[in-house]
Amino acid sequence: MQMKIRKLGTALLDVLYPPSCLLCGADVAQHGLTCVSCFGRLQPITHPFCDACGAPQSSQENLGRTGLCAACEQHHPAWQHARAAFVYTAAARDLILQLKYADRIENARFLAQRMAQIGQDILQPGTVLVPVPVHRWRLLRRRYNQAALLANEVARIKHLQVAPDALMRTRATTKLAGFSRKERQQEMQSAMTFKPKWQQKLQGRSVVLVDDLLTTGATATACVQALHLAGVHDISLLVAGLVPARPEVDINLPE
Ligand SMILES: [Zn+2]
Ligand SMILES: [Zn+2]
Known part of the structure; x- marks a missing residue:
């Protein structure tokens, strides 16, 4: 009935x-x-892709024995593994930007389904999802954090826990365009803090950071460092869109 x-x-x-x-x-x-x-x-990312940055490769031979692309072999990202659902093409950009600025919350569910698939090996039982935070001024303007929406949807699909406010941005970061890699890093680092109430719950757990986009990796690196300081060490990254080193569309990066 x-x-x-x-x-x-x-x-x-x-x-x-x-x-x-x-x-x-x-x-x-x-x-x-x-x-x-x-x-x-849309360009869903499929194997072969780099284990550390999630970037799709034209051939398995581009990846070394460790499963890393040449760039990651030279300089491993701060996190362990990264998985991205889609290459950031114009269509992926529309899905993500509408989620961010036009209240198209149903897009989160669509993106999260693919994120749960591509990230299944890092989304093991007991893993805790931590959304990359936005500053609360931005939150007021946008009303919600798109990374938190994605984390909630992935958590629902995979039956995992979310630590929604484990990380906070203590101040709004200035526009990072034009900054050098090092300057971006310093700017981001000083803006990211860990909420001590999560310390015990995250101790010894695998954490997967969730964000809408992976671009330079500066924001995610700052999150990883803040988690390291709190004693969390097994950290991977899961994103909806990955901006390739040489984007094929002329994209206006949101951050
Ligand atoms: Zn790589
Ligand atoms: Zn259509």
Whole structure:
């Protein structure tokens, strides 16, 4: 009976709000999907990819015996493993920016499904998800943290715990464009702090940082360092979009 009512509810909802593509608004069979043509514009990341930065590779031979790309072999990122769901193409950018600035919360569910798949080996039982924080002034403007939405959706799919406020940005960072790598790092580092109430809960646990985008890695590195100081050492990174070293679209990076 309950099932029937639920089905009726869904049918009614479909009449009132017919399911439409998350990207172009065309009719689709179910809520929360893209149409076939928009899906074709997305570039989901598949094997082979670098274990440390998540960047897709044209051939397995680009990865050394350790599974790392040449750049990561030379300079390993601060975190252990990184997994990214999509290359940051124009279509992925639209999904992420609409989530960030246009209240398209249903996009989080779509992105998180792919994140849970690509990240399944780092999302082991007992892993705690920590969203990369935004400063509360920005939070007021945007009303929610897109990284926290993604973390919540991934946690729901994989039955994991989220530590929503384990990390905080104590002050808004200035625009990082034009800064050198080192300057970015210093600017970010001094802005990120760990909330001591999470210390015991995260002790000895595997932590996966969740963010919408991986660009220079400066923000994620600052998060890893703040977690290291708190005694958390097994830290990986899971993102919705990865900006390749040489982006194929002219993108205006949000941060
Ligand atoms: Zn579409
Ligand atoms: Zn790499």
